[in-house]
Amino acid sequence: MHKRKSKRKSHALALNVLTWMVVVLTLLPILWMVLSSLRNYSDIAAGDQLSSGLPLRWENYRDMWVNVDFFTYFKNSLIVCSVTTVLATMSATCAAYALARFRFRGSNGVSVGITVTQVIPGMLFFLPLYMLYRSMGDNWGIPMLDTYHGLIFLYVALFTPASIWIMRGFFISIPRELEDAAVMDGCSRFGAFVRIVLPISAPGIIATATFIFLLAWDELFFAWVLTSSSEVQTIPVGIRLFVSQFQHRYDLMMAAATMSTLPVLIAFFACQRFFIKGLSAGAVKG
């Protein structure tokens, strides 16, 4: 009995140590980034950003705003990501509900198709996509390159499939009888979806929306390829350009990185309760 108890204690201790190691490894780069954003660039170059004796340099943020035109990139990211989030969440919700509830010809094919799109690396189709966008602008008079809607259209297509799977698991976990009860109470099938299913699915929808927002906010490759002017370029592109232009100004670079992380952190911490609940909802009953 005593041996078993001490074995359990040492297991718990080992797990705690491992957990803290993971936490430190995860948080250390963020701490590094934040502290670097408050140091002089020569201190960073010397590797002293973690030293406690050095003063905090809040002027880095002011300098960053002046040098990087951060506000424009921030505004562009906010517009593109918010619209993407709304559209992708709406389409994922409707598609997921259809896949979860209805049996129709081709439903298996749709499910497989959604899975297959996730397997193909996005980079494989950037060239055909670029050419398509260019052709739409040149031949059809619909400008897609270097536009908000060009990016939004692509992001919605990119992030909806995974979102469908998240939402589908959530809808499957909702008992069908709730909708039957709503139909008995006078709702149409769509009315039952709107009045009963959607309110119950709010955690899943918020989790999906947060997930899409996070993905869109961090997306660099397609934003880099499909945009060329600062009126449309997003924060990841802005930071990338800044790196090219101000290679040694790590202080301003870290300030920009910290600023770009803030909305994501705020969104995540505001919605983390729904995020965790939504992602695991289908795990038990689905």
Added chain:
Amino acid sequence: MASVTLQHVSKQYTKDVNVINDIDLKIEDGEFIVFVGPSGCGKSTLLRMIAGLEEITEGEIYIDGVLANDLHASERGLAMVFQSYALYPHMTVERNLGFALKMAGMPKAEIAQRVTNAAEILQITHLLARKPKELSGGQRQRVAIGRAIVREPKVFLFDEPLSNLDASLRQNMRVELAKLHKELGTTMIYVTHDQVEAMTLADRIVLFNEGVVQQIGSPLDLYDNPANLFVAAFLGAPKMNLLDARLESAHAQIAELRLANGAIVSAAVNASRVSTGDIVKLGIRPEYLQLATDDDAGAVSAKVILIEHLGDQSLAYITIADAAEPLCMKLSGRCCNLKYGDTIGIIFPLEHCLLFDQAGVAFKRV
């Protein structure tokens, strides 16, 4: 109150999957009818077809004389209580109760009045502000019933409403449902797989197996005069004793049978439609088997293999030589005299013996 009539109702999911086969049934005004059968027999599907939640492949359903096939579920004047209660988790009890009335466009004052009345009948007034997750199983069941009551429907539909409750709560709720039926007098269609619920609640039972109606009748009618082997075996606990026997003679009033051990037993049935020598099945309920006394002629010899004392009664399991299965005898009180290995004589009273042909169809009792 309303009657419900089903004419040649069938349900097919695919060409080869027939879930409901040609059901004809008339449910009278104010009747409490129970659909009972094993899992997967189609009773819930039929209830959902009546409710309007499932399409009908063939046939017609009339509610209060009006053809209901194409009517939306909410236009049929029905209210349903689901197995899992189906309470809306994001609404309070009060909003759950009033939701259907709100969808119907009823004025708020009238909704409030009906909700209050239903809550008083079911003693859930103190729960109106709570959400479903804050209620116990029994409370949720009451709210589910209350949600049906407020609609003042013509017909109540119950889909295994007690199956999620523990045994003692189930018994209490059975009594509550019976009282509710007496108070409201509304037609009620109740689906269950539990024969005790069926026997205690029903005015009439419709027993299903594999989408086909096996028998319709009062609980005691099905218990005493089962139409076939399935009905005989489904109702009654412990199950009916069934033995193979050979028909020795068949008259209009009585049939004589030879058991596997050579003993002769008589049954008060008309077996004239089969021939002497045919193999038939003799059925007798455990409570009707009697211990023979010394004066009894025609007793069949049996050996005791197990005694179960249940307090108010005892179950004796006995074997008859060459019989395939042991028989069960229900004896009142505590039969301390019997023990394992005892050889006893048992009597098969002819008025309680049932007979089934090789297809499992019962012979008519006389």
